[in-house]
Amino acid sequence: MTQFDLTEDQRAIQDMARRFTADAITPFAAEWDEKHIFPRDAIRAAAELGFGSIYVSEASGGIGLGRLEAALIMEAMAYGCPSTSAFISIHNMASWMIDRFGSQAVKDKYLPAMVTMARMGSYCLTEAGSGSDAAALKTQAVREGDHYVVTGSKQFISGGGENDIYVVMVRTGEEGPKGISCLVIEKDMPGVSFGAQERKLGWHSQPTAQVNFDGVRVPADNLVGGEGEGFRIAMMGLDGGRLNIGACSLGGAQRCIDEAVAYSKERKQFGQAIADFQNTQFMLADMQTELEAARTLLYAAAVKVTDNAPDKTRFAAMAKRFATDTGSSVVDRALQLHGGYGYLMDYPIERFWRDLRVHSILEGTNQVMRMIIARDMLRQG
Numbered sequence: 001m002t003q004f005d006l007t008e009d010q011r012a013i014q015d016m017a018r019r020f021t022a023d024a025i026t027p028f029a030a031e032w033d034e035k036h037i038f039p040r041d042a043i044r045a046a047a048e049l050g051f052g053s054i055y056v057s058e059a060s061g062g063i064g065l066g067r068l069e070a071a072l073i074m075e076a077m078a079y080g081c082p083s084t085s086a087f088i089s090i091h092n093m094a095s096w097m098i099d100r101f102g103s104q105a106v107k108d109k110y111l112p113a114m115v116t117m118a119r120m121g122s123y124c125l126t127e128a129g130s131g132s133d134a135a136a137l138k139t140q141a142v143r144e145g146d147h148y149v150v151t152g153s154k155q156f157i158s159g160g161g162e163n164d165i166y167v168v169m170v171r172t173g174e175e176g177p178k179g180i181s182c183l184v185i186e187k188d189m190p191g192v193s194f195g196a197q198e199r200k201l202g203w204h205s206q207p208t209a210q211v212n213f214d215g216v217r218v219p220a221d222n223l224v225g226g227e228g229e230g231f232r233i234a235m236m237g238l239d240g241g242r243l244n245i246g247a248c249s250l251g252g253a254q255r256c257i258d259e260a261v262a263y264s265k266e267r268k269q270f271g272q273a274i275a276d277f278q279n280t281q282f283m284l285a286d287m288q289t290e291l292e293a294a295r296t297l298l299y300a301a302a303v304k305v306t307d308n309a310p311d312k313t314r315f316a317a318m319a320k321r322f323a324t325d326t327g328s329s330v331v332d333r334a335l336q337l338h339g340g341y342g343y344l345m346d347y348p349i350e351r352f353w354r355d356l357r358v359h360s361i362l363e364g365t366n367q368v369m370r371m372i373i374a375r376d377m378l379r380q381g
């Protein structure tokens with residue numbers, strides 16, 4: 001059921017995430033971006049608060065919260081650094097897939113170190129030849145006794161080369177979604193290698209690389225869910241991932257609005273603060289209004305995913321589409337209000353502009369979100 005205000009507990013979680021961000025993320029984010037520093041210590045400090053296992057069950061060592069709480073935490077951390085927040089989101093998604101669908105043995109093997117983020121997890125779906133058409137993936141896993149032998153390559157993997165645990169969608173059967181399974185593969189297994197770190201427009205605080213598998217022997221116990229269930233599991237993971245990415249856009253865009261409000265009161269042209277121009281006021285009013293609309297939709301979608309509502313996937317797609325497009329549009333206007341200074345690295349806006357841009361592309365492009373929404377509408381209509 002949709003809820004229209006946060007509970008006391010949710011506000012406490014939000015406050016905690018905001019305090020953590022102000023102390024451990026915001027002061028350092030510009031340097032992480034400029035020098036491409038992967039902030040392992042700050043990420044592990046976030047995990048000490050439970051942020052590495054937000055919706056992993058308490059039985060598996062997580063903090064067992066819902067998707068709205070996760071969105072609040074991601075939004076708060078993105079106020080300091082969307083790239084770092086999104087990295088932690090992807091780890092949460094990979095951990096949740098193991099917790100929700102893995103056998104007790106695979107949970108015991110991986111989750112204790114993942115909840116503390118002593119070992120960090122990646123989600124591996126995309127391949128060079130299959131992005132939006134993810135079900136066309138080709139990475140093969142052939143069963144040989146009590147192992148799978150995995151050969152293929154995953155493209156654009158967040159955490160690639162740095163993370164220890166890779167939750168990988170592989171083909172074990174027929175073409176299409178029903179022939180896909182989900183396997184946990186470790187960085188150190190013989191035959192795992194990585195491409196060079198990708199050079200990117202944004203998301204500089206986290207690594208992105210190709211992950212290659214050359215005859216990697218993976219214990220059959222590392223299967224998450226049954227054979228043929230991998231695509232469904234991957235898509236369920238993405239319902240939550242999309243909410244988090246949308247939340248990262250909300251947090252980043254709110255930061256840029258706050259920066260624009262402060263700047264417009266300070267900056268004088270034509271003998272007055274630019275905040276006194278009605279154009280500035282109307283821009284700020286529209287930016288905040290549009291962001292609140294996106295926030296309300298995203299929080300409603302998060303409650304639906306927590307409740308496993310029948311329309312949860314449609315809502316997660318609508319929220320991701322709307323929050324990420326709105327976020328980028330808000331940041332662009334915040335940059336405009338900063339004039340030429342907005343374009344300089346002396347102010348944080350250009351970093352948020354670059355970091356938020358990719359949110360319309362990954363975890364399903366916003367065109368793919370429209371396909372998911374329309375397909376569901378037409379099926380029901």
Ligand SMILES: Cc1cc2nc3c(=O)[nH]c(=O)nc-3n(C[C@H](O)[C@H](O)[C@H](O)COP(=O)(O)OP(=O)(O)OC[C@H]3O[C@@H](n4cnc5c(N)ncnc54)[C@H](O)[C@@H]3O)c2cc1C
Pocket residue numbers: 090122123124125126130131132133155156157158159200203208358361362363364365366367368
């Ligand atoms: C920084 C970064 C990090 C990433 N991290 C991960 C990760 O951790 N794990 C992972 O698995 N993947 C990851 N990805 C991959 C990401 O999910 C894909 O890039 C994305 O799904 C799009 O796939 P593609 O790049 O192959 O684009 P394509 O699928 O080739 O799309 C190109 C364009 O065509 C459009 N298009 C495609 N099909 C249709 C259609 N049927 N109708 C209309 N338009 C269509 C798309 O919307 C897009 O505009 C990451 C990507 C980036 C850039």
